[in-house]
Amino acid sequence: MTTNDDSSIFVGVDVGASHTKVAILNSEKRLVGHSVRKSGTDFTDSAEICLKSALEMANALGKKIVRCVSTGYGRKNVPFSQGTKTEIGCHARGCYHYFPMAMTIVDIGGQDNKVIKLDDKGRRLSFKMNRKCAAGTGAFLEEMSVRLEIPLEDMDALAEGAENMVELGSYCTVFSATEVLGKIRQGEKVPDIVKGLFFSVIKRVLEMDSLTDRVAMTGGVVAHNPYLVNMVEEITEREILVPEYPQLTGAVGAALFAMEEGG
Amino acid sequence: MSEEKKTTRRQIAAAKTLKKFMADYFYEMDNAAKTGSQKIAWCTSVGPAELLRGMGFLVYYPENHGAMLGATRMSTELIPYTNALGYSPDICSYLTCDVGSYIQKKTPLTMAYNIESVPRPDVLVFNTNQCRDVQDWFAWYSRELNVPLVGVYTHRDIGEIRDYEIKDIASQIEDLVPKLEAVTGEKLDMDRFKEAVGQSRRTSELWRACLEASAALPSPWTFFDATIHMAPAVVSRGTKEANDYYELLLPELQQRVKNGVAAVEGEKHRLYWEGMPIWGKLRALSEQFYSLKTCVVASTYCNSWIFDQLDPDEPFESMAMAYTEIFIVRDEPYKEQYITDCYNKFKFDGILFHDAKTCPNNSNNRYGMPERLSKKLGIPVLTINGDLCDLRCYSEEQAKTNIEAFIEQLEEK
Numbered sequence: 189m190t191t192n193d194d195s196s197i198f199v200g201v202d203v204g205a206s207h208t209k210v211a212i213l214n215s216e217k218r219l220v221g222h223s224v225r226k227s228g229t230d231f232t233d234s235a236e237i238c239l240k241s242a243l244e245m246a247n248a249l250g251k252k253i254v255r256c257v258s259t260g261y262g263r264k265n266v267p268f269s270q271g272t273k274t275e276i277g278c279h280a281r282g283c284y285h286y287f288p289m290a291m292t293i294v295d296i297g298g299q300d301n302k303v304i305k306l307d308d309k310g311r312r313l314s315f316k317m318n319r320k321c322a323a324g325t326g327a328f329l330e331e332m333s334v335r336l337e338i339p340l341e342d343m344d345a346l347a348e349g350a351e352n353m354v355e356l357g358s359y360c361t362v363f364s365a366t367e368v369l370g371k372i373r374q375g376e377k378v379p380d381i382v383k384g385l386f387f388s389v390i391k392r393v394l395e396m397d398s399l400t401d402r403v404a405m406t407g408g409v410v411a412h413n414p415y416l417v418n419m420v421e422e423i424t425e426r427e428i429l430v431p432e433y434p435q436l437t438g439a440v441g442a443a444l445f446a447m448e449e450g451g
Numbered sequence: 452m453s454e455e456k457k458t459t460r461r462q463i464a465a466a467k468t469l470k471k472f473m474a475d476y477f478y479e480m481d482n483a484a485k486t487g488s489q490k491i492a493w494c495t496s497v498g499p500a501e502l503l504r505g506m507g508f509l510v511y512y513p514e515n516h517g518a519m520l521g522a523t524r525m526s527t528e529l530i531p532y533t534n535a536l537g538y539s540p541d542i543c544s545y546l547t548c549d550v551g552s553y554i555q556k557k558t559p560l561t562m563a564y565n566i567e568s569v570p571r572p573d574v575l576v577f578n579t580n581q582c583r584d585v586q587d588w589f590a591w592y593s594r595e596l597n598v599p600l601v602g603v604y605t606h607r608d609i610g611e612i613r614d615y616e617i618k619d620i621a622s623q624i625e626d627l628v629p630k631l632e633a634v635t636g637e638k639l640d641m642d643r644f645k646e647a648v649g650q651s652r653r654t655s656e657l658w659r660a661c662l663e664a665s666a667a668l669p670s671p672w673t674f675f676d677a678t679i680h681m682a683p684a685v686v687s688r689g690t691k692e693a694n695d696y697y698e699l700l701l702p703e704l705q706q707r708v709k710n711g712v713a714a715v716e717g718e719k720h721r722l723y724w725e726g727m728p729i730w731g732k733l734r735a736l737s738e739q740f741y742s743l744k745t746c747v748v749a750s751t752y753c754n755s756w757i758f759d760q761l762d763p764d765e766p767f768e769s770m771a772m773a774y775t776e777i778f779i780v781r782d783e784p785y786k787e788q789y790i791t792d793c794y795n796k797f798k799f800d801g802i803l804f805h806d807a808k809t810c811p812n813n814s815n816n817r818y819g820m821p822e823r824l825s826k827k828l829g830i831p832v833l834t835i836n837g838d839l840c841d842l843r844c845y846s847e848e849q850a851k852t853n854i855e856a857f858i859e860q861l862e863e864k
Contacts, residue, residue, distance in 0.1 A: 261848060261852075273859065274852050274855045274856035274859060275852065275856075276852070276853075276856035276859070277856055277859045277860075300849065311863045311864070312856075312859070312860040312863055313831075314825070314831060314832075314860075315856060315860070316834075317849060317852070317853060319836050
């Protein structure tokens with residue numbers, strides 16, 4: 189690790205239950221390198237591979253790292269970090285960096301969701317995480333893509349191309365899967381079912397808390413399914429703010445904390 | 452950052468005496484069960500213990516056993532045996548783990564005291580002031596062991612307590628007398644009964660004083676300490692021995708206050724715990740809060756064994772009042788005012804609500820109370836999902852992250 193100068197970089201590592209993300213900021217808070225890969229079973233290994241890849245993208249050397257902060261489910265498994273913050277704190281910090289205003293942040297992750305409310309100074313007023321249930325998370329869509337034999341990456345286009353939407357009433361992922369099979373038997377079209385699955389995710393998230401005027405969405409599900417954001421805009425009748433790299437929001441927040449603590 | 456910081460919590464010296472106290476309590480009961488030297492009543496934790504003591508019963512509390520099953524983490528593997536009998540995984544996990552313990556003939560008393568089984572009851576006595584589950588729980592044992600079952604049915608969701616409610620409960624307690632006399636074979640000795648009520652009142656005063664020591668800055672002990680040291684107030688109220696214990700504990704706490712000794716070194720944040728303890732995770736949670744320099748200073752749960760109204764001169768009426776005015780029996784406005792009063796006394800800067808999956812009666816987050824209190828008191832609130840004994844309902848990682856994030860939030864203020 190090095191002392192701070194113009195070529196200094198600050199690293200945020202977000203080891204999520206599903207994916208590991210690394211963000212590298214330069215001393216002007218510009219995102220100069222980033223990387224995403226599945227967290228797998230060895231969080232330490234994933235974090236190291238992601239860092240290497242992000243450093244290559246930033247064309248920077250490890251010795252220029254002033255400080256690294258880790259976050260996410262595996263935040264304690266990053267041996268090269270000097271500090272940890274929760275993913276709630278990092279999503280708030282990262283999102284406020286892009287949108288400095290009072291807002292509600294809705295993060296849809298692989299295994300959990302967060303709804304965080306910030307004041308106009310970026311301070312957390314409240315937060316809620318989903319209960320111990322996969323409904324409304326990326327895991328729900330992953331499970332359904334397997335059941336429907338549709339590649340996960342095809343779901344967004346299918347939902348967008350739907351002519352109608354099949355509404356699913358079940359709360360639970362297992363019950364929803366049974367319900368989906370019933371809809372297939374009834375001859376419902378697959379795109380209409382996929383749009384119904386998106387709607388189910390949105391319902392689960394929106395029932396977690398009330399929304400304020402300004403709403404931002406982050407997380408891997410949003411990154412890979414932009415049509416889901418369009419649906420939220422329609423349902424909530426408001427423009428939804430989305431950072432350039434929604435999946436990296438937590439990692440960017442961690443890098444910003446690294447800068448504040450080490451810069 | 453590969454390892455979490457290990458912590459060393461400050462020990463309470465009276466804990467050694469407590470250990471012996473609990474051992475003596477269970478050995479006396481075990482001996483009576485084996486020899487028939489004294490009748491044994493099973494009682495719900497806020498049941499009419501003073502009457503039972505006054506009538507010469509030894510009193511055993513299945514809820515205390517449930518808490519021990521939870522704390523030793525035996526509960527989660529025992530619950531499914533009761534589920535298989537038709538008792539839902541969604542009902543009280545004290546009930547389901549305790550019955551599972553009976554079915555499987557496994558009890559933490561064996562490991563702790565080399566006692567083979569819980570003492571066989573001569574009578575089962577409940578009060579529904581906590582919930583309906585207690586009567587179903589005791590009814591199972593009544594059928595299984597062919598033991599008489601008697602109880603008190605308390606009014607629920609009470610705001611202002613009315614005379615007719617107290618008269619009703621007092622007469623229900625009085626109606627227990629002939630049924631209990633049939634078990635003991637002796638007439639109720641009113642002097643002995645009044646003596647037990649007087650002792651219990653003293654237990655309550657001492658226990659209240661111990662809990663209120665946490666109003667000091669910094670707090671001399673934590674909610675997690677209190678969940679252990681409350682045992683005599685639960686299982687032995689109405690006895691001189693319980694009072695002797697608190698006469699020992701209270702000066703230790705007062706001395707800590709006088710010397711500015713903090714239970715949590717460098718206490719930065721103070722929280723209130725609303726809801727049931729998560730028995731199998733007391734240590735883990737205590738250590739997490741310690742490492743976050745946060746002291747959980749007060750709780751509704753530990754306050755539940757304060758019975759200010761007990762009066763030896765009016766034993767039936769005062770018991771009726773004492774066991775009706777407790778938090779769990781009351782309506783939402785009363786509960787909100789109660790926590791507000793605690794806020795003014797204990798000066799905490801956040802409230803943690805435990806939503807216990809199998810204990811709706813003691814999960815006060817479900818009807819918007821956290822949001823209302825947050826707005827009223829201007830402090831943040833957090834709800835964590837878990838359970839008192841069924842650790843299948845608890846996601847430790849998620850709870851830890853929530854707590855850590857909550858403390859981060861307090862630090863942003």
